[in-house]
Amino acid sequence: DSGVTQTPKHLITATGQRVTLRCSPRSGDLSVYWYQQSLDQGLQFLIQYYNGEERAKGNILERFSAQQFPDLHSELNLSSLELGDSALYFCASSRDRGYTDTQYFGPGTRLTVL
Amino acid sequence: GQQVMQIPQYQHVQEGEDFTTYCNSSTTLSNIQWYKQRPGGHPVFLIQLVKSGEVKKQKRLTFQFGEAKKNSSLHITATQTTDVGTYFCAGLSNSGYALNFGKGTSLLVTP
Numbered sequence: 001d002s003g004v005t006q007t008p009k010h011l012i013t014a015t016g017q018r019v020t021l022r023c024s025p026r027s028g029d030l031s032v033y034w035y036q037q038s039l040d041q042g043l044q045f046l047i048q049y050y051n052g053e054e055r056a057k058g059n060i061l062e063r064f065s066a067q068q069f070p071d072l073h074s075e076l077n078l079s080s081l082e083l084g085d086s087a088l089y090f091c092a093s094s095r096d097r098g099y100t101d102t103q104y105f106g107p108g109t110r111l112t113v114l
Numbered sequence: 115g116q117q118v119m120q121i122p123q124y125q126h127v128q129e130g131e132d133f134t135t136y137c138n139s140s141t142t143l144s145n146i147q148w149y150k151q152r153p154g155g156h157p158v159f160l161i162q163l164v165k166s167g168e169v170k171k172q173k174r175l176t177f178q179f180g181e182a183k184k185n186s187s188l189h190i191t192a193t194q195t196t197d198v199g200t201y202f203c204a205g206l207s208n209s210g211y212a213l214n215f216g217k218g219t220s221l222l223v224t225p
Contacts, residue, residue, distance in 0.1 A: 043202060043218070102147075
């Protein structure tokens with residue numbers, strides 16, 4: 001158990017819909033990262049928040065957005081869902097800004113878009 | 115942009131055989147991290163390498179960072195069935211803010 005929690009564990013929805021994935025970092029960790037893992041693309045970095053502010057942006061689509069709240073939990077919002085958005089979404093957290101920090105991954109949310 | 119390439123994509127070995135996965139970057143890395151993901155699980159941090167030519171060992175696992183800090187390797191001696199999983203390297207470029215993960219090497223060990 002990494003100490004990072006993610007909800008829900010599974011999510012099944014239809015194309016065009018909007019979903020919200022939730023992540024609670026380990027106690028004391030200030031950075032939250034979001035990753036998308038699909039079979040053919042491996043682990044794709046989406047976005048990082050540090051202490052409530054966006055810190056780094058990766059291959060995140062415009063249909064996706066995220067935020068980190070004052071209590072440091074984070075939400076990833078996926079809208080206008082397409083079949084290709086079906087994937088495992090991992091959240092990770094680290095103690096600091098992340099340059100050399102260990103990242104602790106949550107168990108993931110499996111999103112299926114039908 | 116910076117890319118981190120891993121080879122091989124898959125490796126199937128008999129228990130007791132050695133295994134090596136290689137990670138190559140198009141740019142110089144400030145550090146490299148290795149993670150292991152068991153089937154159905156999430157990535158778990160194994161180690162971080164920072165210095166040029168650095169070698170670190172964890173029991174049967176040996177990690178190396180190249181002299182030019184553009185490549186890295188993970189070698190497992192005498193694999194066991196518990197080594198099954200996907201091994202990812204992740205590099206942070208000198209000008210980057212986030213880790214770029216390779217696509218991973220999936221290791222299957224049969225008894």
